[in-house]
Amino acid sequence: MAACARLTRALLVPGATLGGPRLPGLRWLSGSVGPGQAVYDVVVAGGGMVGTAMACALGHNVHFRDKKILLLEAGPNKVLGKLPATYSNRVSSITPGSATLLSSFGAWDHICNMRYKPFRRMQVWDACSEALIIFDKDDLDDMGYIVENDVIMSALAKQLDAVRDQVEVVYKSKVISYTWPGPFLDAETSPWVQITLANGRQLQTKLLIGADGHNSGVRRASGIQNVCWPYDQSAVVATLHLSEPTDNNVAWQRFLPSGPIALLPLSDTLSSLVWSTSHEHAAELVSMEEENFLDAINSAFWSDASHTDFIDSAGSVLQYAFTLLQPTNSSARQLPPSVAKVDPKSRTLFPLGMGHAVEYVRPRVALIGDAAHRVHPLAGQGVNMGFGDISSLVRHLSRAAFNGKDLGSLSHLTEYETERQRHNVSLIAATDLLKRLYSTTLSPLVLLRTWGLQTTNAVSPLKEQIMAFASK
């Protein structure tokens, strides 16, 4: 698949005109809709982790107690009756900032009662050199948490159920169309967003929040352009059993030329694998024998085959210099635990890509989560950016509600957009840059990144800044 930029074009309806800037949708109403339909204040389209968390956060918000909220989800209800003994293979790294959001409406307690694994340290190193960087907090606090996606969904669904008087949830609902009012309102056209479901039900809402993933239908229907390109990589995930039980509170990531491989702790004996590599290699990994698969993982972490003498000596020169300047700062490379077994049905793969919506908001619509941005998993930031979007949007909507404003008004929505784009664009750019930088074996770039990594590791304030930015 060629990696090339493409802009997704919205559907063009014959006869519609693009009037003025920031007008949502190229499809608008020409007639009126029945007056008897309920008008929702907020409809969240998409019941994944981010959509459900958004609906939860609004439902638990004190200024939204008299408002009507609806969550539309195409799949079934995800509350786990009983926690399954086997771990799921899709996990997320949750930052302390996201954990704060989840605890603000009580979902974090459910997660703690189910299962999660805090980690205290992260070691990231290169396959082509000795350079490494270690992140940890001075006070040995938890840096982040590894939680299975199913556990998060279940906790969110439970909290959503707790506010079922305010938040209506429609499962297994497929949306056929979204329509926005045109720019020239007259006496008959309703100023609200009209949503038509597959079962014929029609809804109206003052604000539509699109949380429907990177192929967002809301984003398409509203005419927001998306800058995206597919990476030439797929991610292989699996649940692995360690050879021997250990404290397992370290997250490991090694940058191989084919892509980063990461081992995330799940429990004292289990870890989750996320290995981003080329599509062919990924397909091989998923279908090969268990023993070969385990060997491949272990050697990916341990083998120094990609080292070259030149880089090694250049790296050790700089390392020696740092040791002279800061003798107390020792960063000896540690090796991750070896893996002995893989859960039989846990090996799977999914393709990776990058995406960023040019606008996050238009009148009466806002995008959050993967609908607004899609990122490579190497930084573990995907869902955390979504939770950050939720924090920001809930704050702005809450203030708007307390001021009696029309929730779909662009004035506060653009404040959310500015705030989040500033954060997200830098993070996505940095992640994309890292991915490209580490995908090569060309000596000059390897040298650059070796020295860069060693320097960053040695300069503590810089490391702290990076951790602070990524933990929001």
Next chain:
Amino acid sequence: MTPWLFSDKGIMCLKSNNIIFAYSDKMKSYRYVGMRLYSTSKTVDPKEMKTFKALAYKWWDEQGAYAPLHSMNDLRVPFIRDNLLKTVTNHQLESPLSGMKILDVGCGGGLLCEPLGRLGALVTGIDPLNENIKTAQQHKSFDPVLDKRIQYNACSLEDIVEETVETFDAVVASEVVEHVNDLETFIQCCCQVLKPGGSLFITTINKTQLSYALGIIFAEQIAGIVPKGTHTWEKFVSPEELESLLEPNGFLVQTITGMLYNPFSGYWRWTENTSLNYAAHAIKSSAPVETEEHHTKTPGIDGQEASQK
């Protein structure tokens, strides 16, 4: 009687004042000869109504001619809400104004009535211009909650004084007193319709050289922030004059604070300086009323204090 003409390209000329508005949007062209004069009223000025009539349908375009008024809601709604909340002991945060009856005099297209309605109040909006009331009514009709909480009437304040004696918890006269003919009668009518201890909220423009330079010359004629002909400098009211009219007519002035508009960002902010726009809060004093000064931050608002007079 001045004939108004709308040409095909949407250029409207108000011949008597030589004011030209240019609209580039598609617009129906129509001819409108003559003008309905309203019944003689001491407070309503017919000349003022001419200007507003032309823009009746533009009220709800948030980026249009009334954009500054829309963004002024960010200041005046919290101002009204927070000062009213001080008079009640317990309230729910999600419907802070529920149970309150508010009268919005000169409501225009209902820009201020709707937020107050969303906060739970029962709002009566009055405006002498029928077109404004029609626009307001049409706009609220789509929202079932607001439809029940707000009612509009095309009339002037004096018309309703008799039926509504001591009915309202608050009267809001926002951007209105600089358009009325007889301010003293207006204030007396406000006093009559308010319950004892009720609040009067006024936002208006000060009568200073600065307000002439910025408010009339810059805002109207140069930058077009305010449609031309909207304001007459002679009718601006200074805070001192306002206070001197409020105190003898049964009011105790609680707060006067300045407001400043940034035409580049489109946002308003509070300021100490009242030489341009300002907001005033007064309480009808027939019943024993607290007049302590407050320096409180209301929960849920960021950084906005109700300052002392």
